[in-house]
Amino acid sequence: MTAEIFPKVKTIDLRKKHIGPSCKVFFSHDPIKIVRAKGQYMYDENGVRYLDCINNVAHVGHSHPMVVKAGAEQMELLNTNSRFLHDNLVQYAQRLQATLPEKLSVCYFVNSGSEANDLALRLAWEYTGHKDVITLDNAYHGHVSSLINISPYKFHQLANAEQSKSVHVALSPDLYRGNYRQDHPDPATAYADDVNNLIQKAHEKGHKVAAFIAESLQSCGGQVIPPAGYFQKVAQHVHRAGGLFIADEVQVGFGRVGTHFWAFQLQGEDFVPDIVTMGKPIGNGHPMSCVVTTREVAEAFKNSGMEYFNTFGGNPVSCAIGLAVLDVIEKEDLQGNALRVGGYLTRLLEQQKEKHPLVGDIRGRGLFVGAELVRDRVKLTPATAEAQDIIYKLKEQHILLSADGPHRNVLKFKPPMCFSEEDADMVVEKIDQILTVENKSLSLFSKTPG
Amino acid sequence: MTAEIFPKVKTIDLRKKHIGPSCKVFFSHDPIKIVRAKGQYMYDENGVRYLDCINNVAHVGHSHPMVVKAGAEQMELLNTNSRFLHDNLVQYAQRLQATLPEKLSVCYFVNSGSEANDLALRLAWEYTGHKDVITLDNAYHGHVSSLINISPYKFHQLANAEQSKSVHVALSPDLYRGNYRQDHPDPATAYADDVNNLIQKAHEKGHKVAAFIAESLQSCGGQVIPPAGYFQKVAQHVHRAGGLFIADEVQVGFGRVGTHFWAFQLQGEDFVPDIVTMGKPIGNGHPMSCVVTTREVAEAFKNSGMEYFNTFGGNPVSCAIGLAVLDVIEKEDLQGNALRVGGYLTRLLEQQKEKHPLVGDIRGRGLFVGAELVRDRVKLTPATAEAQDIIYKLKEQHILLSADGPHRNVLKFKPPMCFSEEDADMVVEKIDQILTVENKSLSLFSKTPG
Known part of the structure; x- marks a missing residue:
């Protein structure tokens, strides 16, 4: 089976033509074409690997x-x-x-x-x-x-x-x-x-x-x-x-x-x-x-x-x-893995909360974890644009994360259950880097979602 | 993969215990256990072959x-x-x-x-x-x-x-x-x-x-x-x-x-x-x-x-x-096959209508055919019990057919699209035999569904 039939631009064109416009793609201004996946990783048409932090459907790992x-x-x-x-x-x-x-x-x-x-x-x-x-x-x-x-x-x-x-x-x-x-x-x-x-x-x-x-x-x-x-x-x-x-x-x-x-x-x-x-x-x-x-x-x-x-x-x-x-x-003791890696991920994110004022709350159980971003820890002003910005910057670094909740300001972690401590290290390290820059330029972001 | 895990009696027992009782099996007093299927044929746990005249889901043939x-x-x-x-x-x-x-x-x-x-x-x-x-x-x-x-x-x-x-x-x-x-x-x-x-x-x-x-x-x-x-x-x-x-x-x-x-x-x-x-x-x-x-x-x-x-x-x-x-x-030109075999089947059933007063109407297009059974061709009294009886007798002869419609008196043909003229011959021949006996003993059947 050929992994890619059409060039990406053609895929986008056909999708616009024949797929209900209410069905949105991720990163609509520059969507990702995924052609294969294994475990917690997805691969685009050029072989670029993405770490999947969000696909709770591919529960035991993609294409197990x-x-x-x-x-x-x-x-x-x-x-x-x-x-x-x-x-x-x-x-x-x-x-x-x-x-x-x-x-x-x-x-x-x-x-x-x-x-x-x-x-x-x-x-x-x-x-x-x-x-x-x-x-x-x-x-x-x-x-x-x-x-x-x-x-x-x-x-x-x-x-x-x-x-x-x-x-x-x-x-x-x-x-x-x-x-x-x-x-x-x-x-x-x-x-x-x-x-x-x-x-x-x-x-x-x-x-x-x-x-x-x-x-x-x-x-x-x-x-x-x-x-x-x-x-x-x-x-x-x-x-x-x-x-x-x-x-x-x-x-x-x-x-x-x-x-x-x-x-x-x-x-x-x-x-x-x-x-x-x-x-x-x-x-x-x-x-x-x-x-x-x-x-x-x-x-x-x-x-x-x-x-x-x-x-x-x-x-x-x-x-x-x-x-x-x-x-x-x-x-594969995936429930045990969720407990261990989820706990590890939560601890890493708690450290981010200590370090970055934008991180208002970390909450989760196992590999179901949310990080709520706020502009003000007392007023709890949702940091919606910042959450979107993080998601987009992570995507550029080949990490798939999403933001949800009524204010779309909660970073959602619900990865395949084979997610590892190394994966957790990688995503949190990238978030840390983004937040470090973000903190320095907080006022530059608009208040509307990106 | 083992085709059979439990003896049939155990399967029935577990089904009663764990499957919602609103979900009915075919032939509930003596249900069929099917373990494999190919084309228009299904096989039970003893290797007995059933001709499938009803499975419009297995459209291009079972397990194609x-x-x-x-x-x-x-x-x-x-x-x-x-x-x-x-x-x-x-x-x-x-x-x-x-x-x-x-x-x-x-x-x-x-x-x-x-x-x-x-x-x-x-x-x-x-x-x-x-x-x-x-x-x-x-x-x-x-x-x-x-x-x-x-x-x-x-x-x-x-x-x-x-x-x-x-x-x-x-x-x-x-x-x-x-x-x-x-x-x-x-x-x-x-x-x-x-x-x-x-x-x-x-x-x-x-x-x-x-x-x-x-x-x-x-x-x-x-x-x-x-x-x-x-x-x-x-x-x-x-x-x-x-x-x-x-x-x-x-x-x-x-x-x-x-x-x-x-x-x-x-x-x-x-x-x-x-x-x-x-x-x-x-x-x-x-x-x-x-x-x-x-x-x-x-x-x-x-x-x-x-x-x-x-x-x-x-x-x-x-x-x-x-x-x-x-x-x-x-x-496989299955649409063409539906036209040809469906036409053939309809003609065979029309002959049954000529022969047996119980057959009131034959209607269909391609491999979607109904034979409506009535006790009286003027009053159109639904021959519900007779339809059920035919279904059960066909099952005993390893042919799967069903009866539907508001009066459950319409024999429904909607087989996999690879259904052949030989299959049509076989099912209509059996129906002919059953109807021949049925005609002789019409008055013996009760008016309630079997």
Whole structure:
């Protein structure tokens, strides 16, 4: 297979002509053409190597040979739908279940994080008979229409955004920039009380709450780590209202947080969501995802009388790939690596915070780390332009990083899980160099994003 | 890779334990375990060969070596998102575009027919600023929540079905069982007038129509072939109301109808939808799909200010597989084969209609053929139990066929496109034998589905 078919200028031209203009490329004024990738490295058409600090989909490393082999071998043998019995499907469900609390025992295999979150809503609506959904501010849960409705990260982009009356936006449990911060005596309770207030307000309007949904750690929302105990308290409020707790692990699951396999487990042993959704890393890039729930919720959904069939979901190829991803995580101790290298990276970034006033906050778990840039550590003025500038300068030095969060001022680290201490050294060293220059010329940057 | 991991009884047990009970297997009292497949044949764990008459996803034949090779080679090289430039993406978009009328020039790559239809609705809502959708009776457009709303095939399954106020159900343009039949002087106009009536009623309530959506040929709805000219007339009404025409080609596209590459083209050269959605056969089982629309619609969607990003959509592996599928269709003249073998199959089935009173109607285009079974050719009493009985008896003889439509009395033929005249002979011969016995003992069957 030829790696490059068209010269880059032709690729750009064809893309403008035939690909929906809402689908943006990275570094749009000078996009990167990637032709191959391996581990945590990507290569452009000239063989230039980029260090990938952002691709949480290529979870066990780009083009991992064990995953490729499992997919290719199964494709050769059989790829069909789940109307037929197949061992890959049930074996994979069993393996996934073994990573979860026992009561989360029933799987639905679908094709994307969006399909997973939409199905999670359908399960909650059917089980509870209620309609309303509570979501966190700045949340992103997917691109299908039902999820745009519960994604402030998206609907705030619309000029004429009209929020659905059955969607309620709770405070993001952000200890750095949110309503209740590090200095608050009990932010978990305070943020959970906000959810409870929304429930009460909904009840006053005659509405009923079907679900609270949150990423176990907010990703697009700005790498937000909710205080431990928050989910338990929210779950109490939501359950009392007859609703379900949906933990969205699409971005953060599969060992990325290092200490645990699932990010919701950071909240404590006593917390178990009613529904967990999975996505991105689950197939190392293969389009697949999963919803796991309890027997009770699954039976209620079945009893609605409506069959659920997903053409591609749970096909033997997807399941073979999913199994191989689990095998590699285990065999290469990638969860352990996330813990070790993530810890190392966080410490390096903490040193940057000591050194550079622009670095306001470092927060993360394992290989899910955010560095929030601010112009003023008291006012927390977002250093949006500076974050963009760093991203662009890193790109020139062949390092791929991105900035996100509501102010696009949080540097996001969520690399393939084979990321090494040397990689961490390299990216932080470059950031240090850029910040050193940046500090000297802070006033030169405009306040609008680059 | 071992083809079988668990004994069948264990597979069934694990499936009951860990797979959502809403996801049904074929022949639930004695399901089939398939371990490999090739061309139009599937093989169970004992090596028994089944002729596959229903798998329209395995479009170019199960486990086609060219498709497998393309996928495996690209997986080895690179699988990443469309934030980076890649030639597979633009080349594939260009190739797909070349099969379509020129004004359908902008592609969005997504992961399933459901994601495609949901995005089509989002495009229509954004372009028109309207909200209402007109759908056909018995239509099925996918499993995400927005599509359940426009799928009478699904929402009629619910005991307490509550139809959305912004969804209007038009008559299915069924010339056999519908309101206007073969004997009607101008069914195309009559059915289109029904759509126009719905538009007028919506307007009276102050509603505005964003889109009319229909499968180019209704599949789950009972293999319904709309009269030529119907889409043109509907499009006129819908455009006059400021709405768009969405042609759902998820089940019927990619040459299946034989004479044309897309089923909407059966309506005539003068018909071009505003949006076309694709799915199932597009990747021969690989989870992928596509929405194609006009530059105007795409620009309006972009101008909403909301970015559209799909994690897996348009990745280099999916595009390599999509390209290989197009190559195989061309190289093996599968569209021509669909025309020839589909015509042959239809003629054989017509002979069955002459011979067996139970066979009420044969309708189809290419390798998309339905045989509707009725107990009474005047009253058209659906022969539901008989259809189920035939399906089960064929299964015992290792032929996979299904029955669908609102009364589950239409035998559905939509086999892999490499289906041969010998295959057609075999399945029709078996049906003939079953019907011969059936005719003799018609009164013995109960009226409820088996």
